Amino acid sequence: MTPVGALAEAAAVWRRFGAFTAVHAVNLSVPAGEVVGLLGANGAGKTTLIRLLLGLLQPSEGSVQLFGSPPSVAGRRRVGYMPQTLGLYDDLTVTENWSFTAAAFGVRAALPASIAGVRNELAGTLPLGTQREVAFAVALAHHPELLVLDEPTSGVAPLGRARLWEEIRQTADRGAGVLVTTHNMEEAQECDRLVVMADGMVVVGGTVADIIGDREVAEVRSDDWARAFAVLDAGGFDVQVHGQGVLRVTSGAADVRKALTTGGIDAAVRMVGANLEEAFVAIVSGPAGP
Amino acid sequence: MTWGLDDVRVSFGRRAALDGVTVPASPAQVTVVVGGDGAGKSTCLRTLVGLVRPQAGTVRRPAREHIGYVPATVGLYPDLTVQENLDFSARAYRLPAGQRGQREQQLLERTGLAGVRSRLGGQLSGGMQRKLAVVLALQHAPDLLVLDEPTTGVDPVRRGELWRLISGAAARGTAVVVATTYVNEAARAASVVLLEGGKVLASGSPDGILRGVPGAVGATVRTGAGRPGPLSWRRGTGWRVWAPDGELPAGVERAAPDFDDAVVVAELAAQAQR
Numbered sequence: 001m002t003p004v005g006a007l008a009e010a011a012a013v014w015r016r017f018g019a020f021t022a023v024h025a026v027n028l029s030v031p032a033g034e035v036v037g038l039l040g041a042n043g044a045g046k047t048t049l050i051r052l053l054l055g056l057l058q059p060s061e062g063s064v065q066l067f068g069s070p071p072s073v074a075g076r077r078r079v080g081y082m083p084q085t086l087g088l089y090d091d092l093t094v095t096e097n098w099s100f101t102a103a104a105f106g107v108r109a110a111l112p113a114s115i116a117g118v119r120n121e122l123a124g125t126l127p128l129g130t131q132r133e134v135a136f137a138v139a140l141a142h143h144p145e146l147l148v149l150d151e152p153t154s155g156v157a158p159l160g161r162a163r164l165w166e167e168i169r170q171t172a173d174r175g176a177g178v179l180v181t182t183h184n185m186e187e188a189q190e191c192d193r194l195v196v197m198a199d200g201m202v203v204v205g206g207t208v209a210d211i212i213g214d215r216e217v218a219e220v221r222s223d224d225w226a227r228a229f230a231v232l233d234a235g236g237f238d239v240q241v242h243g244q245g246v247l248r249v250t251s252g253a254a255d256v257r258k259a260l261t262t263g264g265i266d267a268a269v270r271m272v273g274a275n276l277e278e279a280f281v282a283i284v285s286g287p288a289g290p
Numbered sequence: 291m292t293w294g295l296d297d298v299r300v301s302f303g304r305r306a307a308l309d310g311v312t313v314p315a316s317p318a319q320v321t322v323v324v325g326g327d328g329a330g331k332s333t334c335l336r337t338l339v340g341l342v343r344p345q346a347g348t349v350r351r352p353a354r355e356h357i358g359y360v361p362a363t364v365g366l367y368p369d370l371t372v373q374e375n376l377d378f379s380a381r382a383y384r385l386p387a388g389q390r391g392q393r394e395q396q397l398l399e400r401t402g403l404a405g406v407r408s409r410l411g412g413q414l415s416g417g418m419q420r421k422l423a424v425v426l427a428l429q430h431a432p433d434l435l436v437l438d439e440p441t442t443g444v445d446p447v448r449r450g451e452l453w454r455l456i457s458g459a460a461a462r463g464t465a466v467v468v469a470t471t472y473v474n475e476a477a478r479a480a481s482v483v484l485l486e487g488g489k490v491l492a493s494g495s496p497d498g499i500l501r502g503v504p505g506a507v508g509a510t511v512r513t514g515a516g517r518p519g520p521l522s523w524r525r526g527t528g529w530r531v532w533a534p535d536g537e538l539p540a541g542v543e544r545a546a547p548d549f550d551d552a553v554v555v556a557e558l559a560a561q562a563q564r
Binding site: 040041042043084127128129151154155156157158159160162163165166169183184185186189190192208225226227229230233238239240241242243244277280281284285 | 320497526553
């Protein structure tokens with residue numbers, strides 16, 4: 001029943017709210033078996049795009065397809081969604097949360113073993129990590145073919161995050177498509193492919209290596225990091241502490257050297273490969289530095 | 291260390307929220323307290339600023355008027371304008387008007403808040419609210435700045451701006467303690483405390499924590515099949531494997547651990563001890 005091609009697809013989609021263009025000629029597809037990460041600063045248009053894909057908003061122009069047809073209630077039944085706020089009913093037990101969601105989707109399914117141990121607890125009284133496991137299990141209750149996850153491991157320690165990603169990956173390996181939004185660059189690196197939005201547009205897409213490309217930042221090593229930082233910060237450089245006595249600046253080495261020399265700072269400066277976070281900030285902020 | 295927590299125990303009823311926790315806070319240094327939800331980070335910070343009284347251990351902090359503290363709930367008045375928030379906070383700290391002007395202007399320009407002085411605090415975006423809260427906490431040039439998850443949910447652009455503000459305060463001599471759930475923010479600190487279940491999993495300098503990872507960490511790209519072993523976890527499209535004795539299985543290549551790996555290894559080691 002899964003159509004060949006993308007599970008969800010936006011083709012040249014625009015969405016305007018009055019004079020404001022929230023989504024600007026966007027193309028995006030989520031194929032079966034792939035985990036796609038949607039990145040962007042707040043206000044970049046990620047939430048509007050997801051609402052368009054689910055049919056909760058109509059595009060002003062362009063076409064949206066969900067399972068090969070225009071989005072509909074029937075299509076949304078095949079989608080699983082976990083909001084950042086988890087979407088559990090705090091004053092229902094785990095079993096009641098499970099049964100309620102299963103009934104809403106018209107499926108009968110036994111509580112999975114992973115959360116059976118807390119079946120009689122009120123969801124709101126569980127530790128946040130356990131609530132997240134329950135919410136994830138509930139989102140999967142009706143075996144969705146497309147999974148939409150909003151900051152799925154926000155506030156989860158790395159081992160818990162790795163375990164939840166194991167499950168997300170298994171879901172994709174069974175043929176589901178997964179669309180993840182996140183501000184956490186460690187989480188972004190778990191995705192097969194990233195799509196970066198800024199000002200309503202898709203500005204770049206690809207693997208982590210594609211996104212970073214050959215971007216570089218200036219690495220500054222100085223015995224007096226505090227003075228070096230103060231000089232660069234006052235000079236309007238985007239300077240960040242990155243290890244002991246090490247600063248990283250999104251600018252060319254020559255400019256950085258000049259500023260430090262003028263400020264009377266002795267420091268070693270060289271260009272090094274950017275990380276995903278630095279590349280992301282540079283991409284969505286446009287040309288950076290003085 | 292000048293200030294901080296030393297071997298502190300805090301209990302709420304019968305539940306131990308902090309169990310023998312030490313958090314250093316020294317002038318011109320950033321200490322990052324890293325942990326997931328419920329690890330005890332907020333209790334650490336609240337104990338440090340004097341909002342929670344410990345059952346045991348020592349807390350050293352400057353006098354209250356020399357502390358700047360931003361709780362996780364942001365810490366500004368949503369129904370006052372940016373300017374009114376600044377005025378209120380300045381009066382609360384009894385800052386003479388002459389001491390405010392230039393410093394305040396600098397902080398506002400540095401944070402992009404200078405153009406929105408007449409906007410209501412509650413109408414600012416989440417990231418701007420966090421920045422204003424940090425500016426309010428820095429207004430009286432505190433000796434100790436304590437920030438509870440200032441960057442949670444904030445997008446990477448605003449997160450970078452916040453960290454510039456935080457590192458700038460340390461560069462000017464302030465002792466800074468920051469709680470975060472983002473493990474990679476440990477690289478921004480001089481001193482790191484990894485917290486889980488109210489206990490310290492590991493602490494020290496960022497380099498020291500990476501060097502102190504016991505045994506060997508390896509990487510493998512095996513796909514499709516399940517976990518390569520009990521002491522393994524997903525990283526991107528491959529797996530990481532931890533060998534406590536340093537003997538990695540065949541086909542697993544040794545990898546230099548990063549913070550994420552260091553924290554996972556500490557969590558696995560703590561699980562093995564229980």
